[in-house]
Amino acid sequence: MVERAWLIIIRFGEYLLKQQWVGLTIIWVLLLAAGAEGIGRRVGEATPKKPAAVVKMTDQLTFEPARVTIKAGETVRWKSASLLVHTVTGDPALAAKPEDAALPPGAKPFNSGNIKPGGQFQHTFKVPGTYRYFCIPHEGAGMIGVVVVQPATT
């Protein structure tokens, strides 16, 4: 079906060229390029990294499991199983108590922003070490999690 559509589009371009409608042909080429780019981008988005671990955010103000272990370069996905808004925040600068967040040296801070009920967030950990992260609205309630990132085996 998609191939047929492309064939029609290409035939149409050939027709425009034959008629020597230069202006229209240029517009056709530009539209074609934009369309191809759009398809390419959608294909890229359709293949997100498969998470090495999935952590649930609960109504009990916990990350479940509170501690996961992955390898460098792997991705953790957080899923809301909660009616409350949560965040996944690994940034000491955003913590009420700086010790509620910790990053290994060289790792970039991360923050999901508000995750609505049913929402999700994922983060890929490149730098090995122990990460401590928290939920901004529930930091005081102790909603804190740990991701241990082991060096990638080569």
Ligand SMILES: [Cu+2]
């Ligand atoms: Cu929370």
